[in-house]
Amino acid sequence: MNSPAPSIETAAPPRGDDRAQPAPASQPNQRTAWIVIKDSADAQAIAGAMRDDGWLVQGIAHGLAGVRGLLAPGKRLPDVLVIGLRFDDGDGLQLIRTIAGRPDVPAVFIASHQQRAVIEAAAVLAEVCRVPLAGIAEQPDDAPAISRALAAYERKPPTSRATAPEHLGRDKLLSMFDRGALVPWMQPKLRIDTREVVGFEALMRAHDEKGQLVMPDRLVCALAANDLLDEATMRMAKQTMEFVATCLSEGMAVSASINVSMQSLANFAFCQELTRAAEQIDLDPSWITIEITETDAMSDLCQVIENTARIRMLGFNLAIDDFGTAYSSLFQLSRIPFSELKIERAFVSSVDRDAAKQAIVRACALLGNSLGLHVVAEGVETAQELAFVRECGCTQVQGYLVARPMPAKLAIEWLRGLDDMHFAMPA
Amino acid sequence: MNDPKTALVVDDNQLNSKLVAMFLKRLGWQAQIVETGDAALDALAGGTFDMVLLDLRMPNVSGEQVCRRIRDQLGLARLHVVAYTAHGMPEEKERMLAAGFSGLLIKPISFHDVKVICDEFAGSIH
Numbered sequence: 001m002n003s004p005a006p007s008i009e010t011a012a013p014p015r016g017d018d019r020a021q022p023a024p025a026s027q028p029n030q031r032t033a034w035i036v037i038k039d040s041a042d043a044q045a046i047a048g049a050m051r052d053d054g055w056l057v058q059g060i061a062h063g064l065a066g067v068r069g070l071l072a073p074g075k076r077l078p079d080v081l082v083i084g085l086r087f088d089d090g091d092g093l094q095l096i097r098t099i100a101g102r103p104d105v106p107a108v109f110i111a112s113h114q115q116r117a118v119i120e121a122a123a124v125l126a127e128v129c130r131v132p133l134a135g136i137a138e139q140p141d142d143a144p145a146i147s148r149a150l151a152a153y154e155r156k157p158p159t160s161r162a163t164a165p166e167h168l169g170r171d172k173l174l175s176m177f178d179r180g181a182l183v184p185w186m187q188p189k190l191r192i193d194t195r196e197v198v199g200f201e202a203l204m205r206a207h208d209e210k211g212q213l214v215m216p217d218r219l220v221c222a223l224a225a226n227d228l229l230d231e232a233t234m235r236m237a238k239q240t241m242e243f244v245a246t247c248l249s250e251g252m253a254v255s256a257s258i259n260v261s262m263q264s265l266a267n268f269a270f271c272q273e274l275t276r277a278a279e280q281i282d283l284d285p286s287w288i289t290i291e292i293t294e295t296d297a298m299s300d301l302c303q304v305i306e307n308t309a310r311i312r313m314l315g316f317n318l319a320i321d322d323f324g325t326a327y328s329s330l331f332q333l334s335r336i337p338f339s340e341l342k343i344e345r346a347f348v349s350s351v352d353r354d355a356a357k358q359a360i361v362r363a364c365a366l367l368g369n370s371l372g373l374h375v376v377a378e379g380v381e382t383a384q385e386l387a388f389v390r391e392c393g394c395t396q397v398q399g400y401l402v403a404r405p406m407p408a409k410l411a412i413e414w415l416r417g418l419d420d421m422h423f424a425m426p427a
Numbered sequence: 428m429n430d431p432k433t434a435l436v437v438d439d440n441q442l443n444s445k446l447v448a449m450f451l452k453r454l455g456w457q458a459q460i461v462e463t464g465d466a467a468l469d470a471l472a473g474g475t476f477d478m479v480l481l482d483l484r485m486p487n488v489s490g491e492q493v494c495r496r497i498r499d500q501l502g503l504a505r506l507h508v509v510a511y512t513a514h515g516m517p518e519e520k521e522r523m524l525a526a527g528f529s530g531l532l533i534k535p536i537s538f539h540d541v542k543v544i545c546d547e548f549a550g551s552i553h
Contacts, residue, residue, distance in 0.1 A: 191537065191539075194537065194539040196537045196538065196539055198535070198537050199535070245442060248442045248443075248445075248446050249442060249445070249446075251446060251449040251450070251453075253446060253450075253535065253536055253537050253538060254535075255535040282440060282441055282442055283440075283442060284440045284442065284443050284484075284534070286513040286534040286535055287534075287535050315484065315513065317513070317535075420538065421537070421538060
């Protein structure tokens with residue numbers, strides 16, 4: 001196989017450059033860049049324009065082989081990589097994957113003649129791989145425009161924590177249980193047609209010994225690793241049921257949903273305890289919805305049908321959460337006795353300005369409605385997003401537009417403050 | 428002024444029946460609560476009601492059986508009997524209407540849902 005010769009030019013301006021000059025010395029705070037563009041003339045022009053704008057261009061390469069030397073372990077990466085998408089020996093997608101995960105990952109600026117869908121896909125790849133995106137240009141030969149776009153780019157400071165979060169071991173988790181520090185925070189759900197607040201999703205929160213709030217991303221993994229997720233879920237469920245019973249006794253008709261793993265649902269004793277918990281406070285289980293993730297719903301069909309049918313038989317409702325994030329088999333979806341479909345927030349965010357998201361939300365809402373399910377749009381933050389999901393046929397919304405999650409006591413106060421459970425939408 | 432409309436609420440779950448009774452009161456109705464199908468039949472035999480809200484999920488006698496007995500034994504063919512149920516599928520709705528129910532109230536309910544039923548069966552008095 002014919003392997004193209006590595007092509008790399010480093011710090012000094014290239015041979016024959018009419019602006020030949022010594023490599024500029026690095027100034028304090030001077031921003032650094034590499035150019036990895038197949039076309040030599042384009043690469044040189046971009047480097048020249050960027051130098052004129054004060055960048056220290058440390059290297060120019062025209063393919064993966066050329067940039068490999070620059071990426072050697074121990075070498076400091078620049079602030080920005082200006083990259084094309086096609087090289088003779090590979091592509092920019094491989095390059096994005098290669099730098100992803102490095103602690104000093106540079107931002108990438110994609111300059112390519114490729115069709116827009118491909119450039120956008122590369123930008124999405126960067127986002128998914130957590131590589132900051134400095135911008136895109138569809139005309140890599142317009143060096144001044146690229147340099148101007150880069151001048152406007154300011155990288156967000158890394159959101160590094162001063163100290164790594166403390167590991168949550170079994171003792172700490174059990175102490176949370178003992179202290180009653182594991183609590184549901186309630187986020188309201190609004191019925192769109194009547195503007196009534198009709199329910200809440202209970203979200204897991206805890207307070208550590210210093211009183212700091214611990215979020216589910218740390219909690220759930222630690223609980224699962226210590227085989228405490230069933231117990232934590234049950235504690236959440238009981239508090240959530242008490243919350244609903246209190247609301248109902250005051251004439252405020254709200255349901256509530258709790259997130260339950262398929263592993264917990266597969267535990268027969270867990271389901272029995274859920275039922276007992278509702279019976280003990282005389283709560284009709286139809287006020288409680290069990291939310292399972294799409295990933296869980298799409299695991300072994302026999303097990304999923306058995307466990308979900310049982311939970312419906314016990315009188316609870318059943319929602320599929322984060323719909324659209326996993327790999328749903330539509331056949332399997334139609335076989336599981338769901339009562340509610342919750343559209344993943346990522347599709348709802350800015351849906352009014354994104355044609356692809358609009359197509360997805362429309363399809364999800366149509367699917368949910370056709371299967372006779374309540375369709376909840378999650379993560380609704382603006383009036384425009386609300387208007388769109390309403391038009392699509394979503395029946396309920398959840399998100400910051402209505403309210404952020406809040407402790408149960410505050411949620412009851414919030415409900416009492418509403419005019420007959422009606423939420424006045426901000427203008 | 429007309430006498431308030433009267434509803435019989437049949438539900439063995441007190442949180443539910445009290446909630447519905449609160450809603451009915453806000454809508455200008457009077458509510459009588461009973462916990463079993465037999466008690467409902469006794470109440471209907473002894474008094475006059477404009478509407479019955481009947482929970483389908485009760486121990487002993489099912490809501491559907493109670494509805495049939497209201498129609499057949501008590502001969503109350505025109506009384507509005509509303510099924511209060513968690514079953515919302517269209518085919519289930521057809522089954523309920525075939526069993527003699529006048530309408531459905533799907534759990535979990537909201538004030539608006541109860542108001543719509545009251546308006547439908549009594550003319551709006553709220």
